[in-house]
Amino acid sequence: MLRAESFAPASFPAVERGARLPAATSGASAGGFTNLFRELRREIEQFIATGSDRSSGMALSAEGAVRRARMLWNEGARNTIGAASPPEAGRVSRTTPEAQRAFVASIAPFAREAAARLGVSPELVIAHAALESGWGAHRPMGFGDRDSFNFFGIKAGSGWRGEVVRAMTTEYEEGLPVRRPQIFRSYPDAMAAFADYARLLGESNRYRELPGVGEDAVAFARALARGGYATDPDYAEKLERLARQVRAIGLPEAGEE
Structure with a gap:
């Protein structure tokens, strides 16, 4: 996903990353997370006091306790954030071949316009949208299932003046996935989303190697x-694989979408 700091400082406060255990989440939307969190706290406190886990007979290291707490905290936050979650960075949803073909056809005209501006093939743009949105099934959604039309996981920095939605996402830190809330750009329709995508990639010096790569999926993916x-270390490889898949599906003829 496109980091907001690529173009402007992020406007959303970072999630605290210290080893201190967070307080238990409250509210009905957290479901069973609160009880699970309390159980975990008791387990950790018992280990600190006695050096062992009496309930299970298994030792729990301090590092392991913190890692487990973070995992549960991230899961609880996902259930209480108030917005649908986009897919993890680089993870593509398991959609049916029919759904994939429908997705390709639905965004083909917008992908063609964006691709023409960037000097790349539309199949590469579609593959990128499929990777970031899980074939369109996991775009960031606002309250009341309001569609953000954000096919590319573009975050909203301080310079963004349009609508936004809030959702959980996955970043990779030192090779490990970490769930955290982020603010994403929201668009009135798919045409606006693809136009913004082409503008950002075309004007950013960070992606100066991308414009003009044509049909070269390897060059396109590596430039990104x-x-x-994205922070996923396997991002380029996944994008290359999806580009081959989109080419196998094929695009409808121009004007037939």
Whole structure:
């Protein structure tokens, strides 16, 4: 996903990353997370006091306790954030071949326009949208299932003056996935989303290697990765694989979408 700091400082406060355990989440939307969190706290406190986990007979290291707490905290936050979550960075939803073909056909005209501005093939733009949105099934959604039309996971920095939606996303830190809330740009329709995407990639010096790569999926993917579009270490490889898949599906003839 495109980091907001690629173009402007992020406007959303960072999630605290210290080893201190967070307080338990309250509210009905958290479901069973609160009880699970309390159980975890008791387990950790018992380990600190006695050096062992009496309930299970298994030792729990301090590092393991913090890692487990973070995992549960991230899961609880996902359930209480108030917005649908986009897919994890680089993880593509398991959609049916029919749904994938429908997705390709639905965005083909917008992808063609964006591709023409960037000097790349529309199949590469579609593959990028499929990677970031899970074939369109996991775009960031606002309250009341309001569609953001954000097919590319573009975050909203301080310079963004349009609508926004809030959702959980996955970033990779030192090779490990970390769930955290982010603010994403929201568009009135798909045409506006693809136009913004083409403008950002075309004007940013970070992605200066991308415009003009034509049908070269390897060059396209690596230009995005080198520019810091996503933190997933396997991002370029996944994008290359999706580009081959989109080409196998094929695009409808212009004007037939």
